[in-house]
Amino acid sequence: MGRSIGREVYTLEKNYLCEILENQRIAHNVHRIKIKKPSKDFKIQAGQFINIKCGEGDFPLLRRPISIGLTDEESMIVYVSKIGKGTKLLCDKSKGEFIDILGPLGNTFNVDIEEGKVLIVGGGIGVAPLLELTRVLSQKDDVEMKLILGYRDEPFIVEEFKNYVDNVIVVSEKEGFDHKGYVIAPFEKELRENSYDEVFSCGPEPMLKKIKEISEENNTTVQLLLEERMACGIGACLVCTCKTKRGEDDWNYVRICKEGPVFYGKEVIFDE
C-alpha cells in the first residue's frame, strides 16, 4: 500500500487497515460495502462515521467521511453513493482489498430512550446511518418506530429496514411507491395526526431544515445528522463547522466531525 516506514511498529488506536468482505451495487450508483471490523472490541455506534482513504498514494488527497450503516460482531456495512472521484474509487474496490480508515469518529445518536414513539426520516443516501439507528432502537421493547424514507427515484435498503420495523413509508419522486413527491408532506401529516416523542433525521440540508421547523412547530425533539465537506474528520482543521446557538442571542461555529455529526434541532441554526 505504499505505506511509510514505522507504521507497523506502533499500535494506532483509531487508524486501521480493514478488509473488504463484500461489495455489491444495490441501486443506480449506490453500493453496499461490507468491511471487516479491525478487532472484536472495535465499537462504532449509530451516527458515527469513518474517514476513508479511497485511493492509493496521494489521489484523492483527502479522506472521505462515510457513516456507519449497519454493524454486527465482526463487520460493519457502509452504503456509498457514487458522486465523485473518491466515492467512485471506493465503489470500485473488490472483496479482499484493504482500506485505510480513521474511526470511530464523531458523536452518536442519543438512543437513551426506553419507551415512546419515534419517527425516523431519511432522504437519499442519508437513510444509511438511520439503518443502524433503527436496528438499535428495534431492540427496545417499548419503543414504537415509524419510518419515512425518501428517494429521488429507485428506493434502496428498504428491505433491510423492514427487518427491524414494519411501519415504513417509502417516498419517491417517481411513481409507484407509498407516496409520490418529497418526505416533507407525509412527515408533517404524521406528526400532526400522531404524537411522537422524538424524531431522528438525516438527508440533504434543505430537507433537514424543514424537518427541524416542523418538529419544533409540533413541540417534538429532533436529532439531526448533519453533513459538511471535511478534511481531517478528527477536529483539527475547522473546515467542517455548522452554526449552533450559544447562550441567548449568540452563536458559534462548531465542528461537525467532533461535536457532531448529530445535533439536536434546537441547537442548530440553518442559514437562509
Add this chain to the structure above:
Amino acid sequence: MNKIDLSVDLNGLKLKNPITVASGTFGFGREFIDYIDLNSLGGIMVKGLTLEERKGNPMPRVAETPMGMLNSVGLQNPGVKYFIKEEMPFLKQYDTKIIGNINGNTIEEYCEIADILSKTSIDSLELNISCPNVKEGGVSFGRDPDMVYKVTKAVREHTDKHLIVKLSPNVTDIKEIAMAAEKAGADCISLINTLIGMAIDINKEVTVLARGMGGLSGPAIKPVALRMVYEVFNVVSIPIIGMGGIMNYEDAIEFFLAGAHAISIGTGNLINPRIAIEVLEGIGQHLAEKGYRSIEGIKGKVKVPSK
C-alpha cells in the same frame, strides 16, 4: 553506526528533533492524542490566535484540488486569553515546544497579543504576517518589506520570547521580505504559508468556497515552497523552518537540502495523523544511510548542477 543527533537549535529555540506541526492543521494538540505521542514532536505551532475570539468564515471552507486543498477557515479561534487559560495547561504537560501563531489586523494588535503571550510559559511566537492589514486598506502585511520590518520590529520590542516570522508566498520577491524580517530582529523564519487560490463548480457556476478564494496547501505547493526556502537560505543567516506539502520523509529531506533547519507538517496531519512520527523516523534512517550526524550536516547541501 554513529549516533545521530536530531536536535536543532533555531537561534535560541531548542527542539529535540526538527519536526514541528504547522499552525491550523493540529488544532491545540488535543485532537491528536489518540494517534500520536505529542512528546515525540519537536514543536507544535498552535492554531492562529487573535486578540478576540474569531468566528471564522461561512461554509464551504474547503475544496480539494489536484494534489492539494484550498481552505478558508478565516482564523476561527477562541482568542488568545481563552487559549492561555484553557489550552496552554494541556499542551504544557508535554515535553515539546509550544509555538504561538499570532495574527493581528494592526501592528498594535500584534503587539498586544505578543505582550499577553510573553507573560506565559509559551516557548516561541510565530508572527503570521499573511493577514490583511485593516488600517492600510486590507493589504496583507506580508507583501510589503517595509510593513514586514515595522510589524516585526514592533513585536520584537514587546517581547523577549523567541520570535519566528512566518512568510507568505504571495509576493514577487520573497528574499526582500525575509531580509526585512531578519533586519527587524526575527530569530527565525518559517515559510511558506498557503498560496491564494480558487476553485469553481462549473455546474452551479459558483466558487466552491463560500468566500471565493482560499489558501492552497499540500503537495501541489511543495515545489514553490522549496524554491522559496532555497532563495531565503541564500540571503539570510537566521534559521529557517520549511513547510509546504511535506507528506513523507523524502519531502522533508528536500527541505533540509534546500536550507531548512527544521520542518513543519501541515496538510499531511489531516490525512495521516501519525505522519510526523513517520517522517521523523525516515529522516533518522536517511541521515544514517548518508553518513550525516546531524541536521546541521545536511542543511543547505543541495548543488545546482550547472551554475
